[in-house]
Amino acid sequence: MHQYPDALSVVRALAPEEPVILNRPHAATRAARFFVEKFPGKSLYAVKANPSPDLLKVLWDAGVTHFDVASITEVRLVRATLPEAVLCFMHPVKTPGAIAEAYRQHGVRVFSLDSQEELEKIVEATENASDLSLCVRLRVSSDYSELSLASKFGVDLADAAPLLQAARQVADSLGICFHVGSQAMTPFAYVQAMERVRAAIVDASVTIDIIDVGGGFPSVYPGMEPPPLEDYFGVIHRAAESLPVSYSSELWCEPGRALCAEYNSLIVRVEKRRGNELYINDGAYGALYDAAHVGWRFPVQCLTEGRSEGGEGFAFYGPTCDDADYMEGPFQLPADIKAGDYIEIGMLGAYGAAMKTAFNGFGQAQAIGATDEPMASLYRGDRADPRQSDNVVSLR
Numbered sequence: 001m002h003q004y005p006d007a008l009s010v011v012r013a014l015a016p017e018e019p020v021i022l023n024r025p026h027a028a029t030r031a032a033r034f035f036v037e038k039f040p041g042k043s044l045y046a047v048k049a050n051p052s053p054d055l056l057k058v059l060w061d062a063g064v065t066h067f068d069v070a071s072i073t074e075v076r077l078v079r080a081t082l083p084e085a086v087l088c089f090m091h092p093v094k095t096p097g098a099i100a101e102a103y104r105q106h107g108v109r110v111f112s113l114d115s116q117e118e119l120e121k122i123v124e125a126t127e128n129a130s131d132l133s134l135c136v137r138l139r140v141s142s143d144y145s146e147l148s149l150a151s152k153f154g155v156d157l158a159d160a161a162p163l164l165q166a167a168r169q170v171a172d173s174l175g176i177c178f179h180v181g182s183q184a185m186t187p188f189a190y191v192q193a194m195e196r197v198r199a200a201i202v203d204a205s206v207t208i209d210i211i212d213v214g215g216g217f218p219s220v221y222p223g224m225e226p227p228p229l230e231d232y233f234g235v236i237h238r239a240a241e242s243l244p245v246s247y248s249s250e251l252w253c254e255p256g257r258a259l260c261a262e263y264n265s266l267i268v269r270v271e272k273r274r275g276n277e278l279y280i281n282d283g284a285y286g287a288l289y290d291a292a293h294v295g296w297r298f299p300v301q302c303l304t305e306g307r308s309e310g311g312e313g314f315a316f317y318g319p320t321c322d323d324a325d326y327m328e329g330p331f332q333l334p335a336d337i338k339a340g341d342y343i344e345i346g347m348l349g350a351y352g353a354a355m356k357t358a359f360n361g362f363g364q365a366q367a368i369g370a371t372d373e374p375m376a377s378l379y380r381g382d383r384a385d386p387r388q389s390d391n392v393v394s395l396r
């Protein structure tokens, strides 16, 4: 892969007609080291956030050994890329064929489930295996997250006890997992979920070997400045320590976004300007799915020299012929930006690069390495730490 110092040098050297994805392995390494060193348990990477084999290798080299996979294609991909990785099949609804192949051919032993039917399916597809780790997915609230994951999966607390007891009968190792929703903006999301875990354990009166707090760890975006991740880790650690099974259970988490958001940015070209709408060459069917469908705002900067300082709010149209290929923003860019100019859109490593489709004949993008800093970072160490500013205030 070609390496450039930054997006501007890519534009100067190549003047690319197609979008360019910039990879920043150093940013993913830093995020992975942070979780490996500071999370008070094991960190699994949730592959769906960005399944790029280059990224998987970067995370492995930084110490991430466990991978949360959700489909047989992800199982095969991670196994082919990282022969020694531990794979955890954490989609609560799988096909019998996927379970059997994962178990027999790829050495998968960890499976999640949220129903009696899925439990029976796993037992059958693995031919009554005695070495299974089964994680029962509990439904928890998504009230503190930007993207809900509360409706689709998870057994209700009221029905959890019989399922935990049945899973205990066949599991070598039994876990409880949950997902508070993506981009959880306060650590309190996990406190609430852990209270539900406590209630489930008490109701079921079974031994629990794994507490898996899932994903949801935030990244930084315009208008979304979360507290430091250390606060999340501290709150989760205290909640786990106070569970009745703390002496015997392992703590796991499954970050997707937090490990890879900073890994990619995207260079796009403005093909047309109409008022404050810019027609760019990537969009809702490309890396900007969340910008279109949930109004997510990503940081932007104009890469064409000589444009005015300051900014105005712009909306984007993507390249396809679909009216829905529209990103409202507003994205702050120079007032005199025009067709032929380039824009870097940052923080697209999670659920950005992974979402690209070939709809309408668009979606090609070259990948190039960049060595500069991502447009924002949770890990650079120069973010204002709210806890420190609180201390300053109290000292005064």
Ligand SMILES: *Cc1c(COP(=O)(O)O)cnc(C)c1O
Binding pocket: 046, 048, 049, 068, 090, 091, 179, 181, 182, 183, 214, 215, 216, 217, 254, 255, 256, 257, 258, 350
């Ligand atoms: C999507 C997903 C994750 C990752 O979530 P993030 O919010 O990106 O951290 C983790 N676990 C499961 C089961 C998921 O579905």
